[in-house]
Amino acid sequence: MAECCLVRGRELAQALGSVHRAPSQLASLSLAHCSSLKPRPELEHQASGTKDPCPEPQGPSLLMLRALQELDLTACSKLTDASLAKVLQFPQLRQLSLSLLPELTDKGLVAVARGCPSLEHLALSHCSHVSDKGWAQAASSWPRLQHLNLSSCSQLTEQTLDAIGQACRQLRVLDVTMCPGINMAAVRHFQAQLPQVSCVQSRFVGGADLTLTL
Numbered sequence: 001m002a003e004c005c006l007v008r009g010r011e012l013a014q015a016l017g018s019v020h021r022a023p024s025q026l027a028s029l030s031l032a033h034c035s036s037l038k039p040r041p042e043l044e045h046q047a048s049g050t051k052d053p054c055p056e057p058q059g060p061s062l063l064m065l066r067a068l069q070e071l072d073l074t075a076c077s078k079l080t081d082a083s084l085a086k087v088l089q090f091p092q093l094r095q096l097s098l099s100l101l102p103e104l105t106d107k108g109l110v111a112v113a114r115g116c117p118s119l120e121h122l123a124l125s126h127c128s129h130v131s132d133k134g135w136a137q138a139a140s141s142w143p144r145l146q147h148l149n150l151s152s153c154s155q156l157t158e159q160t161l162d163a164i165g166q167a168c169r170q171l172r173v174l175d176v177t178m179c180p181g182i183n184m185a186a187v188r189h190f191q192a193q194l195p196q197v198s199c200v201q202s203r204f205v206g207g208a209d210l211t212l213t214l
Contacts, residue, residue, distance in 0.1 A: 002032040002072065012062075028070040032097070038078035062087050069093055074123070075100040080110030089115040090189070091153065097123040106134025108211035111200070113141035123149040132159040139167035148169055151177040151201070165193040175201040182206065 002009060013029075031037060047198050049156055068090050073079060079104045088096075093116045098104055104127045104167060119142050145168040150156060154177050164171065171194060183206035191200060 001034065001051075002030045003032075005033065005035045007031070007034050007036060009090075014136055025067045026065050027067055029068060030061070030066070030070075031076060032072045032074040034076055037073075037076045038083075061062055061090055065090070067092065068204040070095040072097045073101070074098070077102055079103060081105055081111065084108045085111035085115070088112050091116070092118055092129040094118060095121040095209045098127065099123045099125040101127055103130070105129040106131055106137070110137045113138035117141050118144055120144050121147040124153060125149050125151040126153070128152075128154045131155040132163070135160040135163045139163040142168055147173045150174040150179060153179055155181065157181040158183070158189070162184050165190050167191040169194070171197055173199045174199070176205055177201045177203045179205050 001014075008173070013068065017210070020111050069092060071088075071090070072095060074097045077100065079101055084098070084104070085108065088111070096116060096119055098112070104124075106129075109124075122142070122145060125190075132155070135156070136159070148164070148168070148171060152161070153176075158181075161176075164174075174190075175196060176187065182200065182202075185201055187202045187205060191197060
């Protein structure tokens with residue numbers, strides 16, 4: 001359903017199923033660039049007040065997709081920390097993209113880490129409000145992480161690399177392209193810390209000059 005820009009949250013949840021039917025066995029769902037998806041006010045209220053880590057949906061909801069393993073929310077720009085905390089409760093989810101979400105902050109990152117602890121592939125490129133503080137809390141929830149894209153995350157520094165290096169020991173691929181707060185010395189230290197990492201994309205780190213000379 002990628003780029004279906006007129007799709008809205010309530011109708012999507014109703015289409016995918018309700019609590020009155022058996023949970024859907026859908027394993028992969030792409031909603032990338034569905035720019036009309038946005039949180040309903042009542043969901044944000046429930047997300048901020050609930051203490052249940054895996055709440056049962058009280059109506060049509062993405063929460064009933066318990067078999068979901070891949071979810072792409074790239075550029076769903078109206079999603080907030082509160083809505084992500086409410087919806088992303090998928091213990092079996094393996095692959096998730098939250099790239100290009102301007103409202104995602106450390107609070108949302110930590111909530112996603114708690115709700116989706118089995119992630120192996122995570123994309124967070126161009127999430128400019130995610131910082132070292134968020135990764136210090138989230139990294140330990142993702143010991144299975146193998147592929148991580150943090151390109152153009154402008155607030156991250158070597159502290160995030162240290163947190164990932166200590167907690168995500170199965171990591172194989174990392175992208176920190178165009179992260180101005182991370183320098184090549186930090187990248188080399190990270191690679192020494194995790195020698196099994198086969199690929200580190202680190203072009204234009206440290207605020208390198210991107211001007212092309214002809």
